[in-house]
Amino acid sequence: GAGVSQSPSNKVTEKGKDVELRCDPISGHTALYWYRQSLGQGLEFLIYFQGNSAPDKSGLPSDRFSAERTGGSVSTLTIQRTQQEDSAVYLCASSLAPTGGTDTQYFGPGTRLTVL
Amino acid sequence: GDSVTQMEGPVTLSEEACLTINCTYTATGYPSLFWYVQYPGEGLQLLLKATKADDKGSNKGFEATYRKETTSFHLEKGSVQVSDSAVYFCAFLKAAGNKLTFGGGTRVLVKP
Numbered sequence: 001g002a003g004v005s006q007s008p009s010n011k012v013t014e015k016g017k018d019v020e021l022r023c024d025p026i027s028g029h030t031a032l033y034w035y036r037q038s039l040g041q042g043l044e045f046l047i048y049f050q051g052n053s054a055p056d057k058s059g060l061p062s063d064r065f066s067a068e069r070t071g072g073s074v075s076t077l078t079i080q081r082t083q084q085e086d087s088a089v090y091l092c093a094s095s096l097a098p099t100g101g102t103d104t105q106y107f108g109p110g111t112r113l114t115v116l
Numbered sequence: 117g118d119s120v121t122q123m124e125g126p127v128t129l130s131e132e133a134c135l136t137i138n139c140t141y142t143a144t145g146y147p148s149l150f151w152y153v154q155y156p157g158e159g160l161q162l163l164l165k166a167t168k169a170d171d172k173g174s175n176k177g178f179e180a181t182y183r184k185e186t187t188s189f190h191l192e193k194g195s196v197q198v199s200d201s202a203v204y205f206c207a208f209l210k211a212a213g214n215k216l217t218f219g220g221g222t223r224v225l226v227k228p
Contacts, residue, residue, distance in 0.1 A: 045215035107160040
């Protein structure tokens with residue numbers, strides 16, 4: 001079946017501009033995650049959505065970052081007033097239903113963001 | 117705090133050689149342990165996992181055993197192929213948590 005999809009695959013933007021990154025999780029997966037992969041910081045958790053519960057935003061690096069998930073499916077990660085340090089690959093993952101910490105997260109191909 | 121330590125690469129070896137990538141973790145409780153692999157130009161893929169002590173995860177000739185006493189989850193393969201060239205990430209997921217904590221990744225290059 002279809003995996004996690006993300007768009008765009010590449011995004012180049014100028015410093016100070018806003019960007020939106022999209023994630024389509026695997027159908028039927030109730031949990032959705034955003035991570036960031038950068039040279040200096042490795043793989044970092046950003047935010048987690050589970051069903052209709054309030055999201056876990058504990059990994060967002062600043063208030064310029066926000067995310068929403070509409071209808072329990074598609075998610076959009078928004079970065080306002082982008083900075084050069086925001087350059088990274090943004091990864092989305094989804095899982096069937098977190099149960100006691102054994103659930104497998106399936107990752108999308110990522111969006112490579114370059115801020116000039 | 118919670119963390120994963122894995123050997124730094126790059127690891128360069130010849131085809132049919134044995135591969136071991138060490139991974140140790142620091143976490144409270146009894147997390148589930150994962151190895152993810154990232155092939156060149158591709159996204160992260162689950163390679164194998166283990167959810168409790170002494171469990172062995174295996175896939176594509178790779179194996180890793182959950183060692184609670186040493187908080188380790190070393191990845192092994194007895195005979196690597198050129199197609200195994202990739203970056204390998206060790207990670208854990210806590211029982212009461214939702215986020216994966218990753219190690220820094222180990223780049224492996226297998227030469228023919």
